[in-house]
Amino acid sequence: MAPSSKPRRRFDGFATFWGAPALIWQTAFFLVPLGLLVAMTFWAVKSYRLTPDFTARNWERMFTRDYFWTGYLYTFELAALVAVLASVIAFPAAHYLAFRASPRARRIAIFLLVTPFFTSYLVRIYSWKIILSTEGVLNVMFGWLGLGPFEMLNNAFGATIGYLTLCLPLTVMIQYFALSNIDRSLIGAAHNLGCGPLRTTVSVTIPAAKIGLILAATFAFILTFGDYVSPAYLGGGTPPTLSILIVDQTKSGNHWPRASVVAVTMVFTLITVLFAALFAAYGRPGAKK
Amino acid sequence: MTAARWQAAWTVLVFLFILTPIASLVVFSFNADRFPSLPWGGFSLKWYVAIFQDDSVRAGFWRSLRVSAIVSVLATFIGFATAYTDYRYNFRGKLPYLAIAALPPTVPVLILGLGMLSFFSMVNLVGTLSAVIAGHVVICAPFAMALIRMRLADMSPDIEPAAWNLGASRWATMWSITIPWCMPAILAGLAITAAVSFDEFMVAWFVSGLEETLPVRILALLQGQVSPRINAIGSLVFFISITLVAIAQVITPRQAR
Numbered sequence: 133m134a135p136s137s138k139p140r141r142r143f144d145g146f147a148t149f150w151g152a153p154a155l156i157w158q159t160a161f162f163l164v165p166l167g168l169l170v171a172m173t174f175w176a177v178k179s180y181r182l183t184p185d186f187t188a189r190n191w192e193r194m195f196t197r198d199y200f201w202t203g204y205l206y207t208f209e210l211a212a213l214v215a216v217l218a219s220v221i222a223f224p225a226a227h228y229l230a231f232r233a234s235p236r237a238r239r240i241a242i243f244l245l246v247t248p249f250f251t252s253y254l255v256r257i258y259s260w261k262i263i264l265s266t267e268g269v270l271n272v273m274f275g276w277l278g279l280g281p282f283e284m285l286n287n288a289f290g291a292t293i294g295y296l297t298l299c300l301p302l303t304v305m306i307q308y309f310a311l312s313n314i315d316r317s318l319i320g321a322a323h324n325l326g327c328g329p330l331r332t333t334v335s336v337t338i339p340a341a342k343i344g345l346i347l348a349a350t351f352a353f354i355l356t357f358g359d360y361v362s363p364a365y366l367g368g369g370t371p372p373t374l375s376i377l378i379v380d381q382t383k384s385g386n387h388w389p390r391a392s393v394v395a396v397t398m399v400f401t402l403i404t405v406l407f408a409a410l411f412a413a414y415g416r417p418g419a420k421k
Numbered sequence: 422m423t424a425a426r427w428q429a430a431w432t433v434l435v436f437l438f439i440l441t442p443i444a445s446l447v448v449f450s451f452n453a454d455r456f457p458s459l460p461w462g463g464f465s466l467k468w469y470v471a472i473f474q475d476d477s478v479r480a481g482f483w484r485s486l487r488v489s490a491i492v493s494v495l496a497t498f499i500g501f502a503t504a505y506t507d508y509r510y511n512f513r514g515k516l517p518y519l520a521i522a523a524l525p526p527t528v529p530v531l532i533l534g535l536g537m538l539s540f541f542s543m544v545n546l547v548g549t550l551s552a553v554i555a556g557h558v559v560i561c562a563p564f565a566m567a568l569i570r571m572r573l574a575d576m577s578p579d580i581e582p583a584a585w586n587l588g589a590s591r592w593a594t595m596w597s598i599t600i601p602w603c604m605p606a607i608l609a610g611l612a613i614t615a616a617v618s619f620d621e622f623m624v625a626w627f628v629s630g631l632e633e634t635l636p637v638r639i640l641a642l643l644q645g646q647v648s649p650r651i652n653a654i655g656s657l658v659f660f661i662s663i664t665l666v667a668i669a670q671v672i673t674p675r676q677a678r
């Protein structure tokens with residue numbers, strides 16, 4: 133589609149003007165910092181100063197520590213749990229929006245789902261911190277019923293509430309788009325062949341929307357795996373998740389190379405999970421149905 | 422029909438869960454009591470008065486406003502340029518080009534923050550708003566690109582060549598045809614990127630040093646005691662970002678035709 137189809141290699145100022153900004157900016161402030169992060173895992177800290185080096189000591193040090201593996205497992209388990217929970221909680225709602233809700237209700241729902249994505253997550257977590265606290269609204273209400281008070285903060289429950297706040301809107305939305313793209317005649321056919329609503333959902337709707345459902349769960353996993361705010365402020369920080377390890381090593385430990393080891397491990401884990409999910413969603417690469 | 426009823430009730434519950442923290446935040450920012458909980462302690466504006474008198478909050482607010490204004494212009498320009506390049510040109514390496522332009526939001530902000538901290542500390546920019554701005558543009562530009570690219574998808578690829586054949590230069594065509602066509606998406610991109618930047622705290626926390634933006638101030642307050650002042654700041658931040666998002670949604674061109 134190039135405007136000049138002649139095979140010439142002259143400098144095209146117009147094309148460069150529009151093509152170059154992203155390349156320059158994202159290379160300088162995205163690729164280079166990430167590359168530096170990888171390089172830094174091999175650097176040393178000598179008398180509190182970061183010194184370029186080529187040593188495996190940071191990797192050794194982190195990978196032989198129990199707290200690292202405890203943190204890794206805990207983070208992974210939480211993320212997997214939240215991916216499943218968010219998918220299960222979101223599905224009936226996404227199904228309702230896709231198949232039963234009126235167009236007006238659907239528009240309002242989409243607005244309500246998009247909005248949280250762009251509005252202060254931090255502030256919403258602060259709000260949960262108050263709601264869930266011992267003197268908070270929920271426990272006051274439980275008190276009216278003669279129950280509680282329940283300990284809902286500084287444990288996995290609190291962290292999970294935070295994680296769901298982070299990823300539920302996106303999960304519902306992706307599932308909703310996946311479900312609304314299903315060929316309606318498939319569902320009609322299932323009904324005509326005598327399938328009840330439940331059987332239709334399990335054996336027609338869910339397989340037809342498989343890709344979207346897997347993607348939704350994957351995004352929930354990715355968001356949860358990398359999040360710092362929920363485990364730190366609602367989860368209480370024990371056992372520390374990988375994100376908390378990074379912040380501790382950076383902010384108080386002042387050992388950036390070790391923090392980078394954790395960060396690079398996280399990136400590799402996320403890439404692996406992403407590819408596993410894509411494989412599960414699309415089947416073997418190249419094998420098109 | 423009971424199954425459908427249950428499903429409707431479940432859907433309402435899911436949305437209640439999503440909206441509860443915001444509603445509670447705003448409601449208790451007007452509560453007179455020191456601890457934001459029930460029973461209701463009476464209506465009061467004193468927490469808002471308190472934050473307007475707090476110098477560190479005011480300073481953070483102005484920094485955030487400045488950062489998000491600059492970020493939205495830069496990110497939307499880069500987003501437009503990239504979307505147009507994708508729309509108009511095919512070239513070798515286009516896939517990796519688009520990947521580095523679109524990928525930043527999928528990397529956990531914590532990891533971006535750490536990478537940028539180490540990078541900016543090498544070029545002596547840590548503790549400056551320029552570092553915050555550079556980092557935010559990385560995260561925000563892909564959102565603007567996506568919005569503008571969707572708008573360009575609705576513009577026939579023959580329109581620009583028609584203008585060129587009639588003798589308009591490529592710059593003139595860009596200025597008088599392509600940009601006006603994209604204007605709703607450009608405005609939406611400005612609003613969305615401003616909202617994302619205004620709320621972003623992780624990259625800002627890592628690289629801003631003493632130049633705290635408002636969300637970084639909130640993060641610091643979170644580590645201390647619960648105070649309705651945070652409700653008031655939070656409500657303010659929420660109100661600003663929801664206004665920007667609402668503007669973006671209203672002017673975003675509908676795809677349905």
